Amino acid sequence: MTQVRDERDQKGSGSDSVAVPALGPLGMLRWAWTQLTKMSTALVLLLLLAIAAVPGSMFPQRIQDPDAVNSYIEANPTSGPWLDRFQLFDVFSSYWFSAIYLLLFISLVGCVLPRAAQHYKAWRAKPPRTPKRLTRLPQYRRVLLGGRDGAEAPSPSEAIQEATKALKKRGYRVEARDLDGETPSVGAERGMWKEVGNILFHVALLGVLISVAIGSLFGYKGQKIIIEDESFVNTLVAYDSFTPGTNFSADWLNPFSVRLDNFQADFHRDTTDPAQYGAPTDFEADVTVTEEPGAEEKSEKLKVNEPLNVGGTKLYLVGNGYAPVIRVTDGQGNLAYEGPVVTIPTDSVYTSSLVLKVPDAAPDQLGFVGLLLPTAVMDEGSMPRSVDPGLSNPVLIMSSYFGDLGLDNGESQNVYVLDVDSLTEMNSMMSDNGAITLDGANRSAELPDGKGTIEFVDVKRYVGLDIHNDPGRIPAFISFVAAFVGLIMSLFIARRRAWVRAYVGQDHNGVQCTVLEYGLLARGEDHRLGAEAEKLTSLWTSLWEDRGVRDFPLNSSDKA
Structure with a gap:
């Protein structure tokens, strides 16, 4: 065993070891673009922009008071000229401040546009397919339809059709599947506006940057x-x-x-x-x-x-x-x-x-x-x-x-x-x-x-x-309102998925009925997911109350 390990070590450290291919100029550009368009990079650039604005309040600015700048340079003959070389008396028109501003703008554009295109595709796509085991979802419920006191149970297809209508009324986008089969189901999804709010927030930040630039350039x-x-x-x-x-x-x-x-x-x-x-x-x-x-x-x-x-x-x-x-x-x-x-x-x-x-x-x-x-x-x-x-x-x-x-x-x-x-x-x-x-x-x-x-x-x-x-004042206000609306949407709209399946089964007494099982999954953290599951249970109860809706208790084997 030791001999085999030694041979592998020698092979890995010898001249025959696998060489990692170089990225090349195009690969380096792709890597740089990927790093620049990360949200973490945008946040760092936003922090750098705030830090870069600090000298503008510490030193007199030439555009506001050129006499004060000349007096400062005369009073500080050693540091004054060096500060002027680094454009600390022209902070907001300096090359380094403009570079940070431009990089932040490019970073936000690179973040928002691909994200918006991806969300558009997701919006146009159908809800995800129905999982085989709904019991593995964070919220899982089952109810029995009919089969008690002589009540006639709805067929699985009828149950799924009614469930599809009810979910659509609750704001879900739905797709019914296999209605002619033994276990028809419906996939549903809601909360797509949450990501719209997120994108709106970032687009509004771009609007704020553009508006501030317009005001500082032309106001x-x-x-x-x-x-x-x-x-x-x-x-x-x-x-x-x-x-x-x-x-x-x-x-x-x-x-x-x-x-x-x-x-x-x-x-x-x-x-x-x-x-x-x-x-x-x-x-x-x-x-x-x-x-x-x-x-x-x-x-x-x-x-x-x-x-x-x-x-x-x-x-x-x-x-x-x-x-x-x-x-x-x-x-x-x-x-x-x-x-x-x-x-x-x-x-x-x-x-x-x-x-x-x-x-x-x-x-x-x-x-x-x-x-x-x-x-x-x-x-x-x-x-x-x-x-x-x-x-x-x-x-x-x-x-x-x-x-x-x-x-x-x-x-x-x-x-x-x-x-x-x-x-x-x-x-x-x-x-x-x-x-x-x-x-x-x-x-x-x-x-x-x-x-x-x-x-x-x-x-x-x-x-x-x-x-x-300030020609950028009204666009900046509109962008601020849009950013606030987008932030509220992204914070309070929950992104959820729900699946409902129906099949013919029996209760614990051996009476035939239609079993309606459903599960919910949240995209991200959602402490209200359990409350949504209870609302769906109440919804099914109101839909089939005349057919004897009953809870179907779960045991340990149901979650296996």
Whole structure:
């Protein structure tokens, strides 16, 4: 025995051993396609896609804020350029993110299409043949038809025909077999929609991927502040900030316009609840919309969480505040600036910061920073403050500067920040001249050293809009609903098979009757299979109740 084993070992390790054939290029492609189209591979790619999106929230993205990217690279001269080489500032348009996205798409297509074709063939096919031994199925029952109290038993063929009709009413697709034989039977199957739901779920995932890709490629979003009685025309230069899709073209902008006619802010005025007094309760903007040049104007209302849809573009109300109208005359007596100035609320009572740059003033450029107090309280010995968000006693408190504002060198600046390092201070709370205070009684003030005058003309309201155009939004929603429906179908629809056979037999007392035996099999886990077997038993009872239906008890030999 040892000698034989040694000879086999030598033969297997020698030069005459069987060589495994190489796959070859075509075989390698088939193997790679098989691995890529596995459901486990699709799940791994989906996880990789989620992980790959993380750097997009960790690092500034060039498409959203190129200045922030440049600042990050300047602040990190060692790691910044390397991060840029790996496209971590352009994550969602990078080659590696696009590769994962494309592989996931191909993997899902490769999973779904063959699976759908296979299920279509299974749907068109007949129910499986009747097993020889129904007793081996997880759920097995037998009932006796007739043969008691003189009741006439139905023939096996008649019993199977009635069983076929009953199963069809319960949603089974059925096929009766051997009706003219001694043991006719019927094969039945239901729950084919379960796999349809599964396929629908995966097709919907493909729809979500395609919709997201469409939105990121061809959509855009932007922000715009509109002051009362002013209009916004949907052009690229009109936006305060704009984030285009990867393949977006400015020619695709819908040529609509929006004018802010009035803005109404309601605040809590119930004095019995002082803790909530002054809290905002509702914001409503009255706007006039023109969907395209020459079209009829439409009056609309814009509220928080109630966006306005203009030709597929959504306008969201996301902010509001005060815009005091200011007139500035320079030292030569010329009008250097007149118009509303957008302020930024800093607290719940709308104490708002203000920055005004006047580059057209002469002989020196002028700059102002300060606060707008909507309902000002000027107590002696304390700082001025606002006690209510409503516009009851508006007061402007400002500091003034002159010098070079740095706007002529071509570098972009934040309109809400004034760099005072290169400017000379004229007014402030800490200077001898004091701060400029403008209210209802004192509307204008002279600037020191003959630099001009500043006048508080009026106060207007403004709204901040988020403007979104996502062509993939509706397809994504439809795909999400389809995925949810498919998931529900795949979870709650049971795939089952049932077989019923009838033959002439005898009960334990030797009385001739028709034996109806049936068994059920679940495709996958189905804890409700036993309940289905009991329902079929009740069904047979109701069908042949007048012929004396009886349970046929099982013993150990029945399951042998």
